[in-house]
Amino acid sequence: MDETSAFSTEAFREFVCALFPPRKSDPASADSYRFPDPGVTFSELSLDIREKTGYSISVETLRGLYRGKNTNPTMNTLDALSRYFGVPVGDFHNTEHAQRDARQLRALVEHGRNARQAREQAQRLHELLQEDPDGELAVLLRGKGLDAETIAVLAEAVAEQIADDNDTDQES
Template sequence: MADKVDHLFRTVRSSRGEYTYEQVASEIRDAGGPTISAAYVWMLRNGKRDNPTMKHLEALASFFGVPAAYFFDDEVSRAVNEQLSLVAAMRDAGVRKIAMRASGLSSESLGTIVDMIERVRALEGLPEGADGSDAGDAASDGARRGHTPD
């Protein structure tokens, strides 16, 4: 549980950086969620508490723009983490430039570019890139709320 909460803090950020525990607790309360303190959020992130109520998990999930199943289902967690990684990569200026320049190219040309990128990743010893499959709208939900993965 702590690893998942920590991962959300590290990857889903405001325009000013990582959210504080007070920001998370305040926004959850302001949105009509359950009473939750900054200290309790800290304890969840650091493994000092590992059995939160479903209402608290749903509120955290909503805050970070992920489905509540993120905390229970490893397959959902994996898919959401892939999406968050992809969105985080798009924050990189070089990646954005490549994506913008590729807009409008044919499927065949895009496939060639993907093949070239995968080859360069292999040459640099990097793991295969995300396949871009749609595993839900968690990352886009977070982006709509002003969150940006790191």
């Protein structure tokens, strides 16, 4: 990376919006800056960066970087952002690289969101089967050819998968 290359506000926005997609009701054209506000406040982002990296970046600095009013962040700020977003420092100077890495980051975020939703649904299934083993869900499953023993095994397998997923999440 060329140490004198300019910070890319667009690259920074790509990463912020990859992790925190803009709210759907917030059209870019409504903002005088002509870009959407991210799905996180700059205060929340500042706190999250500090919690995950140990670096402190002020709300004003983050807002300025996002809106293009601050285009000369310190190396400490760049290092913190690099660690937080999991990308090389050079990506904040190269919009093409940032777009590529932001696409990957979006895919990871979406995968994580889908995994969380699947875990939540599996947890609910387990709870329903435990709360009322002869309830509507159990009757429905029996109607699909599953006997009571199979339903109990299914409930146990769901519980084990949830426990394994929770252990994996805690290790990450």
